[in-house]
Amino acid sequence: MTVTGPLAGLRVVELAGIGPCPFAGMMLADMGADVIRIERRPDPAAPNPYPVLGTRFDVMARGRRSLALDLKTPRAVALLLDLVAQADALVEGFRPGVMERLGLGPDACLARNPKLVYGRVTGWGQDGPLAHAAGHDLNYVALSGMLHPLGDADRPPAPPLNLVGDFGGGGMMLAFGVVCAMLEARTSGRGQVVDAAMTDGAALLGAMMYGMRAHGSWTGQRGANLLDGGAPFYATYACADGKFIAVGAIEPQFYARLLALAGASDPAFDAQWRQAAWPDLKEKFAALFATRTQADWCALLEGTDACFAPVLDMDEAPRHPHNTARGTFVDVAGVTQPAPAPRFSRTPGQAGSPPGGPGQDAAAILADWGWDAAAIATLRRDNIV
Secondary structure, three states, X not given: OOOOOOOOOOEEEEEOOOOHHHHHHHHHHHOOOEEEEEEOOOOOOOOOOOOOOOOOOOXXXXXXXXXXXXXXXXXXXXXXXXXXXXXXXXEEOOOXXXXXXXXXXXXXXXXXXXXXXXXXXXXXXXXXXXXXXXXXXXXXXXXXXOOOOOOOOOOOOOOOOOHHHHHHHHHHHHHHHHHHHHHHHHHHOOOEEEEEEHHHHHHHHOHHHHHHHHHOOXXXXXXXXXXXXXXXXXXXXXXXXXXXXXXXXXXXXXXXXHHHHHOOOOHHHHOOOOHHHHHHHHHHHHHHHOOOOHHHHHHHHOOOOOOEEEOOOOOOHHHOHHHHHHOOEEEEOOEEEEOOOOOOOOOOOOOOOOOOOOXXXXXXXXXXXXXXXXXXXXXXXXXXX
């Protein structure tokens, strides 16, 4: 496969893990970087809470080759430092201090390669009172202030899958930070450490809401605001067949179009911006949308300026005509998955091959990165790779 992405020619070492670090590695590889995954030597007896890992269904591991090393052995650490010496970036997602204890912290790596960008992603960040505590996406989003507004007013906050912390606030911020630092290193000749914390990233994703809160146009009450389901014109509704639709007709002209096409003739609907009327209007919209099936509403509203879309599940979304026309989803080895994004007119990214077993690419990686056949044979004989 010819590499065409905008990051073609860049080399990245990824310390394999779960969550945001492999997501960032996928993004970099999708855009053409040569990302080498350093994986642990497999232990068949160890429990595996993530059975998708190491299979063709591990979408976030696509497009990278694998080298399995036991980083508790000095020769494996030395081999990894030799790779770091040739890399543009390293990304890792361990707790603070783990890489330093392995002899692979920023000081050791930058000593071998002063131009290296050392990307680190954690939940709480590299410092602060909680830096060394365990946690997961939900905990980090909770601390950022961005979990509290999610969900219905009469229920606890709803977990946003792991999109806000792991992937949006963590993986994407790491990938963005690494690319920024690699760009800067081209002019300065110096690498640096990128500290991507999911609490920081999730808070940044809430920049608009924090501005609205300071302005006074966002209340502290869940389910009572413009974008949290409180507004009747920005919400989801059940249809006659039990499926759902989403309406987002915020601007007056779009709201008027929604009312006209949906046949909402009750004068009460004219009170779009009277917040006291929102609960009543939500009930009226709910009753209206429950009179037809999702397909009926799609036939009436989809493609118009009513700001409408059906709520699709993960089986339906890849088959929708718009997603099909744009190639939003691709098939890799029989696994339907999202295509690389964003899109480039001249140097498009591409979804790489599915992952294989840990370490299966050792010989090819080392040959591409400068080891000769005899050296590779020695490393394999001594069970280093």
